[in-house]
Each structure stands twice: as structure tokens, then as C-alpha cells.
Amino acid sequence: MTTQIPLMQDLDLQGLRTMIRLDLNVPIKDGDITSDARIRAAIPTIELALAKGAKVIMLSHLGRPDPDALDGSFTLQPVAKRLEDLLGRSVYFCPDWLNGITDHEITLCENTRYLKGEKLNDDLLSEQIASLCDVFVMDAFGASHRKHASTYGAAKASKQACIGPLLNKEVEALTQALSNPEKPLVAVIGGAKVSSKLGVIESLAKICDHIIVGGGIANTFLLASGENIGQSLVESDMVDPANQILNLEGVNVPxxxxxxxxxxxxxxxxxNIKTMDDVADDDMILDIGPETAMLYKNIIDQCRTIIWNGPLGVFEFEQFSEGTRFLSAAIESNSGFKIVGGGDTVAVVEKYQMTDSISYISTGGGAFLEFVKNGTLPILDLLKG
Structure with missing residues (x-):
């Protein structure tokens, strides 16, 4: 997959300003990082660049700030501190980096999504970013499905662009896992991003024996099947596509x-535990019930390959975490091949201490699903060219 694409590990970086676009988009609560998995995953790339003599400049986004209403709540400063702890080196944090980056061994630039043209892949911004480095390294698998200025535009505008070892490893592992999966194959797709995952579910339906849906996605499917979901999170305009998936032959969507x-x-x-018939108009569905959890466990038990993206309920609240916990235990005890992707899903894996039982943990959410869907990513297509 990545044989034609320039790799960071093959380049001479001695003395070069090496800008590495990482995925340091970690969950932060009250200023504290609640899962540093993505930061830890980036450490080998940073250390390799340093070993090659590079002057490392790191870019990342964090959350979804509004560039017109910045209040500092999405700053990468806590990430800089964590990087210092993990690297055992000083990390210079640069808030106003677009106006120039002073000479440091390791620099972390402020949140790329503070920049107005970032999500628009603005050409001028892309060129500004690219002008600050000699080599641009795309190593943010979690953002590699987006054509943003700091992920795609800067790579296109830079003098020399390549992908880093983490992105390369992710792509190789996913390619291997999806090329010939052992059957039966089940995809467990949960979370609140309904519209962004329905297209992926359509693609998964072509290769999966079972697709288990949870969270806001399940509500849309329940509404499509004629159930009352009360005041639950739902996307009414996605009911028709959900209905089409429910009526597909060859895949079971319980x-x-x-x-x-x-x-x-x-x-x-x-x-409150309720059957679907008992859901009231003012109810919000926040987790699956025990009978459903057992139904899903029985499916997972018989499968040899599991693709898991997204919790099945609001697992952050203890009283709505049981469905996710129960299915996590079923996935943990399954001896087949198990791929996990997405920040929330990785947080679940860490919460229930099941990391060692997972065959491959991807650092990306949307990118993970995009690759599952299309077998490639925009940045790979760009650098192949």
C-alpha cells in the first residue's frame, strides 16, 4: 500500500526543520488529559526524527474550537506538558507560530483549528505552513481522512513531503486485517456521529455477516424500524438510508x-430499564438493556473477526455504561482477530483494561472508518502522485 509513498524513516533529516503533523487530539477534562494514548503513539515518530538530527516542529488539532470565538479552552498547552514528561526533554510551546518559529530542538505549535482557513484547506494558509519547514511529515492517521490546510494542503505545498512511521504502520495493519478477514465478521459501530458513519455502515454491509449499532446510530435505526425513541439523539433525515441497510440481504443488523x-x-x-414498547415520549435512550446486551454477546461469541468503533451507550456516566462494559468483556474474551479504532473506543479499552487482548488498536476514528470504507486516504493518493 505505502511502497510508492516517501517514508520519513528513509529521509536524511540532519539539521532540517521537520514539521510533523501528529494526531494529539486527546480528551481533556478540567485541564487534565484523561487518555494519553494518542500522545504515546506519537512518541516513536518524534524520537526517530530527533535521532535523525531533525529540528522537530509539531502540529495538531484539538477538539472543535470556533476560530471566531476563541477562549483558550482548546489549547494544546496540557499536551506540551505531557510530551515533556514522556520524552524527558524540553518542549517549546508556540502560541503565535504562523508568524515564525524560533529555533528550538522541539516545538509544539498551538491548535491548528485556531486558524480560520484550516478546515477550508485554504491555499494561502497551506503555503504559509509549508514555508515554515524543510520537510513536511504527515503522521496523523486520525486526521488523514480530512483535506485540511495542516494535513493535506501543507503536504501539497511543501518542498518535500512524506508519511511518518505511525501512519505507515496503521495503513499496513488495516490493509492486512481487511484484505482477507476470517469469517464470521462483525462490526460494532456506536457513538453519536450518526451521519458520518452511515456511509461506512453501507460499505461494511458488503463484507460483514453482522453489524451491531449503538448510541445515536442505533436510535436512527430504531426510528427507521418504526419504534418510538422519545427525545433520544437521532438524525431524522438519515432514516431512509438506515431503512435500506435494515432491508439488505446477507447482513444481519440486530x-x-x-x-x-x-x-x-x-x-x-x-x-430505567425499558422494553422498546415501553419507551415514553419524554424518554432519552442512553444505553442498551441487559437482554439486548446478551443478544449482542451471543453474536460476538460466534465471530472470528471483530471491527469495533464507538461505545454503545453514554459510557462516561456510570449508570449508562453497562452495555458498553458487557460487550467489552465479550470482545475481550473472543479469541479471534479484533481491530479497535476511534478515541472514545480506545478510552473504553483503557477503562476496562483490555488493551492486551486487542489485536490492533488504531489511533484514528473517522480515518479508521474511511479506510475501512475506501481502502485509501486523500494524503496517500496525493503522495503517490
Whole structure:
């Protein structure tokens, strides 16, 4: 897959300003990083560049700040501190980096999404970013499905561009895993990003024996099947595509028969187990019920390959985490090949201490699904050319 693409490990970086676009988009609560998996995954790339004599300039996005209303809540400063701890070296944090980067061994630039043209892949911004380096390294698998200025535009505009070892490793592992999966194959797709995953589910339906849906996605499928979902998170305009998937031959898409509901979305909301027939108009579905969890476990138990992206309920709230915990245990005990992708899913794996049981953990969410869907990514197509 990546044989025609320039690799960072093959380049001479001695004395060169080497800009590495990483995925340091980690969950932060009250200024504390709750999972540093993506930071840890980037450390070998940074250390390799340093060993090659590079002056390392790191870029990353964090969250979804509004460039017109910045309040500092999405700053990468906590990430700089964590990088220092893990590298055992000083990391210079540069807030106003577009106006020039002073000479340091390791620099972390402020959140790329603070820049107005970032998500638009603005040509001028891309050229500005590229002008700050001698070599541009794309190593942010988690952002490699987006054509943004700091991921795609800068690579296109730079004097020399390549991919880093983490992106290369991700692509090789996923290619190997998806080229000839051992059957039966189940995809567990949860989370709140409904519209962004329905297209992927359509592609997975062509190779999967079973697709288990959870979270907001399951609500859309439940609505498509005629169930009352009360005040639950849903995308009504995606009901027709969901209905088409439910009617496909050759793939089983089981839906919840019971759910955990609440009257409000909060950490102290009262949880109630209800069958689908008992869901009230003012209920919010926040997890799968115990009967559904057992139904899904039975499917997982019989499968030899598992693709998992997204929790099945609001696992951050203890009373709505049981469905995700129960299925995590089923996945952990399965002896087949198991691929996990997505920040929330990795957080689940860490929470339930099941990292060692997973065959491959991807650092990307959307990129993971995009690659599963298309077998390539925009940055790979660009650098192949």
C-alpha cells in the first residue's frame, strides 16, 4: 500500500526543520488529559526524527474550537506538558507560530483549528505552513481522512513531503486485517456521529455477516424500524438510508429489544430499564438493556473477526455504561482477530483494561472508518502522485 509513498524513516533529516503533523487530539477534562494514548503513539515518530538530527516542529488539532470565538479552552498547552514528561526533554510551546518559529530542538505549535482557513484547506494558509519547514511529515492517521490546510494542503505545498512511521504502520495493519478477514465478521459501530458513519455502515454491509449499532446510530435505526425513541439523539433525515441497510440481504443488523432510559442527559440522571414498547415520549435512550446486551454477546461469541468503533451507550456516566462494559468483556474474551479504532473506543479499552487482548488498536476514528470504507486516504493518493 505505502511502497510508492516517501517514508520519513528513509529521509536524511540532519539539521532540517521537520514539521510533523501528529494526531494529539486527546480528551481533556478540567485541564487534565484523561487518555494519553494518542500522545504515546506519537512518541516513536518524534524520537526517530530527533535521532535523525531533525529540528522537530509539531502540529495538531484539538477538539472543535470556533476560530471566531476563541477562549483558550482548546489549547494544546496540557499536551506540551505531557510530551515533556514522556520524552524527558524540553518542549517549546508556540502560541503565535504562523508568524515564525524560533529555533528550538522541539516545538509544539498551538491548535491548528485556531486558524480560520484550516478546515477550508485554504491555499494561502497551506503555503504559509509549508514555508515554515524543510520537510513536511504527515503522521496523523486520525486526521488523514480530512483535506485540511495542516494535513493535506501543507503536504501539497511543501518542498518535500512524506508519511511518518505511525501512519505507515496503521495503513499496513488495516490493509492486512481487511484484505482477507476470517469469517464470521462483525462490526460494532456506536457513538453519536450518526451521519458520518452511515456511509461506512453501507460499505461494511458488503463484507460483514453482522453489524451491531449503538448510541445515536442505533436510535436512527430504531426510528427507521418504526419504534418510538422519545427525545433520544437521532438524525431524522438519515432514516431512509438506515431503512435500506435494515432491508439488505446477507447482513444481519440486530436492533435493541430493551434499553436504558432517562428523562435528562446528566451524570446523576435516574436510569430505567425499558422494553422498546415501553419507551415514553419524554424518554432519552442512553444505553442498551441487559437482554439486548446478551443478544449482542451471543453474536460476538460466534465471530472470528471483530471491527469495533464507538461505545454503545453514554459510557462516561456510570449508570449508562453497562452495555458498553458487557460487550467489552465479550470482545475481550473472543479469541479471534479484533481491530479497535476511534478515541472514545480506545478510552473504553483503557477503562476496562483490555488493551492486551486487542489485536490492533488504531489511533484514528473517522480515518479508521474511511479506510475501512475506501481502502485509501486523500494524503496517500496525493503522495503517490
Amino acid at each position: 436492533l435493541p429489544v430493551d434499553v436504558i432510559t432517562a428523562k435528562e442527559f446528566s451524570s446523576d440522571a435516574e436510569a
